[in-house]
Amino acid sequence: MQAQQLNVDTIANNLANVNTTGFKKARVSFSDLVAKDPARAASSQVDGDAGLISQGLRLGSGVGIANLSKLFDMGDLKKTDSPLDVTVQGDGFLEVLMPDGSSAYTRGGTLKVNKDGQLATLAGYALKPGITVPEDTQALVLQPDGRVQARAANQASATDIGKIDLVRFASPQGLLAEGDNLYRSSSASGEAISVRAGEDGAGSLAQGYLEGSNVKMVEEMVNLMVAQRTYEANVKIVQAADEILGLVNGLRR
Structure with a gap:
């Protein structure tokens, strides 16, 4: 029981x-x-x-x-057209800096600019490595290879301001869920392996899209009835x- x-x-x-x-x-x-x-x-x-x-x-x-x-099979992509929404189209994770200085990992790509001017998750955790967005930025571009570009109002083209790197794990099933869409590494998952976006199966970045949950409503309802x-x-x-x-x-x- x-x-x-x-x-x-x-x-x-x-x-x-x-x-x-x-x-x-x-x-x-x-x-x-x-x-x-x-x-x-x-x-x-x-x-x-x-x-x-x-x-x-x-x-x-x-x-x-x-x-x-x-x-960790991938959920459906949802088009949002928001410049601060990004999806990892592969096995990679975004790495974020926690308040205690440690690292956590996420697939939730809803980003914002935090109070320090850095790209961060919706909960306020800054991406690693840190990317500072200039105050006069009018447009932000996230390239598939992870390059982050900003364009000011008086600029004709965007300039690079940083790069989003991804991490992979030998066994992501061993990651420990922390809440806020965050995971921690464990002995079962192995240590985080830094990779470039678009390489080694980590996946490229897609700006203006979010990855939905991989939960299938009908499948889970059937499973729930059987379990009950x-x-x-x-x-x-x-x-x-x-x-x-x-x-x-x-x-x-």
């Missing part, structure tokens, strides 16, 4: 984030628990009973959580076992 409850909670969280930019759905994997030898258990309790049970029979003892992982029915079945099994034990106790009286 605990395993199925976690499954229901995970699916519910997926559905709640169906419209969250760059959200990656999670999946629960199950495994059976250690099998028990009923013949050995019977022989340790009452002599002679073990012979009534097949020596090759092993009974399962339930189900456990094998893994809770994120699925499984949970209900487990409840009924527990209730039936309780009723049988009640009858046995009544017979002993």
